[in-house]
Amino acid sequence: MLINDNLTASSIYQQIAQKKAQLANIDKKDFEKSSHEKNDSVNLTNGKNIDEKDYQRVLDKFENLDAKTRAHEQLHASLANTKGAISYNYQMGPDGKLYATGGHVRLDTSIPKDEASAIAKLDRLQKASTAPDGLSSADASIARTANLNKMLLLSKEQEGVQNAN
Template sequence: MIGKISDTTAYYPANNHKNDLKKQQIIQKLRMIEQKVKAHEMAHKTAGGELTGPVHYKYQKGPDGRLYIVGGEVPIKIKVGKTPEETIQIARKIKRAALAPSDPSPQDRAVAARASILEMKARIELSKQQSENPQKISIYV
């Protein structure tokens, strides 16, 4: 019996060491994810400026009881300007904000695509306006 108890007691500390090591690996991975998510969302925020809303983070509880950021999003306002030229500028800024992170997500790419469509429509509108109201060019300068 004593031999059995000694074997069991010796087994648990080794198992605890493995568990501690595994916990540390999980914590390290969560820290890396948190850094990447923060950088990703900050890139959107910086590039988008006034077109962006507040950052919303998703959290996961680590084995140490701490909450780690594991996801996030920054809303980007897709809006039309007062003129086609203004809309083109807004669309370009939206696209820059959406593609600002070094690793844009599928959602980021979808927002950039919507911005490209917005820009294209504004260019079409601008072209229509210019063809309807051609500027008079004087050859007598």
């Protein structure tokens, strides 16, 4: 069977087989290259050996930051009602493990209609947001807002007492 310019079906199949073999070789080389890259380690020390003390110092910093971050967010969550679970930001340490380096918890900032309940809840919110050391700007903002709302409620309560007299 003759197809265009002396090309037969068998020669076309032969060319297709050759192209498939070439592609298979390329795929094999790419796979081998990626396998070698997985086993390679990145050398960031410019030929210098990493001191075990330096490695341990960096690892200790990650572990300490992780512990502080978790304790900070858990303290917030334990002192007030929350809207969901604690969310952490992670960074990979030198040992390949993920360490919490930041986080947040959504506190329930809704205010009950009952003034006594509202004041009690605002006190809890203020305590929860200011309890840990190292206040973030979000912590300070929640504390400020809770304090302002509490002052507004107390001033309304004071006006109600004065108007009743």
